[in-house]
Amino acid sequence: MKPEDLIINRAEWVLTHQKYTAAGITLFFWGALLYMWQPALSLIAWSLNLNFFYEHMVILGGYRTFLDILIFYATVIALLAGALLVWARVNLWRFRGVDRRSGIETTDSEDICETFHVDPESRQLWLESHRMVIDVDEDSKVMAVDMLPQLEVTLEAPTRELET
Secondary structure: OOHHHOHHHOHHHOOHHHHHHHHHHHHHHHHHHHHHOHHHHHHHHHHHOHHHHHHHHHHOOHHHHHHHHHHHHHHHHHHHHHHHHHHHHHHHHHHOOOOOOOOOOOOOHHHHHHHHOOOHHHHHHHHOOOEEEEEEOOOOOEEEEEEEOOOOOOOOOOOOOOOO
């Protein structure tokens, strides 16, 4: 398989709902990041108006709350970093010297024909087709095959809803 055939390198192959899901998750975590930076951003904003900053941070004792929050944030960050380091060390210990990656298993023509109840001549004809739609029943038996003409230019992978 060539790198240009991987779905990560072909954005047009990603389904629309997957794009929206990824965008939503990204937006959520950007919001969470900004929320975590809120105390520091507030400090910068307060520093631009020195009288207001001085009144709230020094006279009213806001620096104590800021230090409490800062200690809490530092503790959470330290715990998360420690958990990540422990997890990495445990996995390094568990899988050291073991390469669990393996190649894709190959399947021979007889197995494919037997699984889908197809004769080898039909399978060979289908391999030469560029576009086709196959209807399969519950028992993995091929019920119908539509061989479609090849498209000149495709931007998205062709999809077709099966009628029931």
